[in-house]
Amino acid sequence: MAEFDDLRSLLVLLPSFQKARADYTVDEGELADKIAETHGRAERDQLEALIDVSSPIFDMAARNLYVYLTPYSAHGNTYLPLLAVAANYPSAARPSVNVWIILYSKGAHGTECLCYRFDTPNRTIGDHNYFHMQFTTNAPESRRNRHAVAWISKKDPSIPLDATTPLEMFLGSIISFRSSGTGLAHVHDQWRQSGVRLAAMVNDMAAERWKRPWMPPL
Known part of the structure; x- marks a missing residue:
């Protein structure tokens, strides 16, 4: 199925676009080493093996695989x-995709994190039957992250997203953490240079509608 193939193409390329571990600052390296005690770093070859084109069901967190996005x-x-993604593209129902982004922070407060989950609509009519992002203390869903800020509500707010497909939702999750300065334009360039046609994957997302003049077309 075309959308699953597109999601796979984008996801397996993502580790290659991040800051290399050898280039981390001292503080970034110390934070990465602490995180690595519980979260495995996903490389491109591991994602290619995990996300099988013939079986459109996968769960990165279940294999303890996370893309370490560029620190700042x-x-x-x-x-x-x-970042970790779980996807289930059954042939007879609408696909289910979850994107977890765990934002770790190291500072005077020690090490803490906020956990964000980007979700496709619930399969049945309910409170969250729309594309949305919400906070969670679990990442993945089955266990609590010991560094997560404890008082965060896991139900509200549930923030509607500018997405009509799981693929748009995935792109939106990446945009949300690469939106400052030239970061967004840079990640677009990287995908395009790798042969990925973003324009064919998104319809009328806010990234295209409201882009700044300096941003190249999708």
């Missing part, structure tokens, strides 16, 4: 986001 510093803290 702000507000006196060092941040390192991790």
Whole structure:
């Protein structure tokens, strides 16, 4: 199925676009080493093996595989986001996709994290029957992250997303953590240079409708 193939293409390329571990600052390296005690780093070959084109069901977190997105510093803290995706593309029902982003922070407060989950609509009519993002203290769903801020509500807010397909939702989750300066344009360029046709994957997302003049077309 075309959309699953597109999602796979984007996801397996993602580790190659991140800052190399050898180039981390001292603070970034210390944070990464602490995170690595519980979260495995996903490389491209591991994702290619996990996401089988003939069986469109996979769960990165269940295999302890996370893409270590590019770390950054702000507000006196060092941040390192991790990303994991679970997908189920059954032939007779609408696909279910979950994107977890765990934003780790190291600073005067020690090591903490916020866990974000981007979800496709519930399969049955309910409170969250729309594309949405919500906070969670679990990442993945089956166990609590010991660094997660404990008071975060796991139900509200449930923030509607500018997405009509799981693929748009996935792209939106990446955009949300690469939106400053030239970061967004850079990740677009990387995917395009790898032969990925973003324009064919998105319809009328806000990234295209509201882009700044300096941003290249999708």
